[in-house]
Amino acid sequence: MQRTVRIIGAPTDYGTNRRGVDMGPSAIRYAGLGDRLDESGRQTTDVGDLFVARTAGQSQRATDSNARHLEETREVCERIEAEVKDTVESGEIPLLLGGDHSVAIGTVNGATRESPMGAVWFDAHGDFNTPSTSPSGNVHGMPLAGLLGYGEFGEMDWARADGLREENVAIVGVRTLDEHERKLLRESDISVFTMSEIDTRGLTDVVADALATATDGVDGFHVSLDMDWLDPQIAPGVGTPVRGGATYREAHAAMEQVAERDDASLRSIEVVEVNPILDEANETAELATELVTSALGKRIY
Ligand SMILES: NC(=[NH2+])NCCC[C@H](N)C(=O)O
Numbered sequence: 543m544q545r546t547v548r549i550i551g552a553p554t555d556y557g558t559n560r561r562g563v564d565m566g567p568s569a570i571r572y573a574g575l576g577d578r579l580d581e582s583g584r585q586t587t588d589v590g591d592l593f594v595a596r597t598a599g600q601s602q603r604a605t606d607s608n609a610r611h612l613e614e615t616r617e618v619c620e621r622i623e624a625e626v627k628d629t630v631e632s633g634e635i636p637l638l639l640g641g642d643h644s645v646a647i648g649t650v651n652g653a654t655r656e657s658p659m660g661a662v663w664f665d666a667h668g669d670f671n672t673p674s675t676s677p678s679g680n681v682h683g684m685p686l687a688g689l690l691g692y693g694e695f696g697e698m699d700w701a702r703a704d705g706l707r708e709e710n711v712a713i714v715g716v717r718t719l720d721e722h723e724r725k726l727l728r729e730s731d732i733s734v735f736t737m738s739e740i741d742t743r744g745l746t747d748v749v750a751d752a753l754a755t756a757t758d759g760v761d762g763f764h765v766s767l768d769m770d771w772l773d774p775q776i777a778p779g780v781g782t783p784v785r786g787g788a789t790y791r792e793a794h795a796a797m798e799q800v801a802e803r804d805d806a807s808l809r810s811i812e813v814v815e816v817n818p819i820l821d822e823a824n825e826t827a828e829l830a831t832e833l834v835t836s837a838l839g840k841r842i843y
């Protein structure tokens with residue numbers, strides 16, 4: 543029996559200066575997420591959106607600190623953590639809809655339950671800045687460093703997820719890194735699979751390696767799907783697009799490889815960075831819906 547998927551919205555844009563990504567959960571639901579999953583044979587429940595306090599005013603967030611809105615991000619992530627924890631404890635699979643990528647701090651903290659866990663992070667970026675290395679001050683560029691307790695995050699219990707094992711973390715699709723971020727990643731035990739490696743070895747081999755990394759010696763893994771992993775031509779609705787991303791077919795193939803893993807080992811999944819304001823007729827949200835459905839077991843035949 544396949545486990546039920548619990549859909550949880552986290553409509554936050556506190557982690558980025560480009561606003562609009564807080565509308566991601568609506569756009570993804572509007573694209574038919576619940577129905578698509580039901581049609582594929584997956585049972586679902588949708589608990590709606592978690593509370594995210596609105597701040598009035600500016601069309602873009604300020605750009606004046608090392609880690610902007612960290613306090614608001616903590617609040618949102620603690621709510622996510624509680625809901626995800628409850629989901630995992632009740633035997634369901636949490637499907638978290640972002641929001642910017644800072645939500646991952648909540649999802650992974652809720653999913654680990656102190657038991658060692660791995661993660662596959664599909665992303666154009668490393669998300670491995672710390673407040674002192676970040677060139678932008680955007681927390682969505684920091685969640686992996688936060689979860690692994692790097693830099694200032696070492697002191698932040700709410701961000702660090704002690705169950706996430708660094709040697710079981712794989713990033714897939716990387717094609718841009720900030721200077722200090724690159725250095726810190728090289729010193730870490732994270733496996734980084736760049737877009738160039740995908741070009742030379744092929745996507746299937748790379749994703750097989752990433753999944754092997756994420757599941758080796760642990761009893762569960764998390765999937766973090768940043769929509770900027772994809773090429774901006776097919777996923778234009780993201781705040782930090784980078785040319786040269788995964789194709790439509792590569793992305794589906796990767797998600798099907800995720801689904802081929804034992805259903806019991808998938809601890810949690812999230813899809814983030816869908817920004818409807820930057821999108822074209824909701825195509826990025828539709829693609830997010832398709833990919834998540836593939837990852838949760840939908841097959842062509
Ligand atoms: N989740 C994301 N889209 N992250 C983008 C991060 C971009 C850049 N590395 C930064 O720190 O600002």
Ligand SMILES: [Mn+2]
Binds near residue numbers: 665666667768771782
């Ligand atoms: Mn990214």
Ligand SMILES: [Mn+2]
Binds near residue numbers: 643665667768
């Ligand atoms: Mn990201």
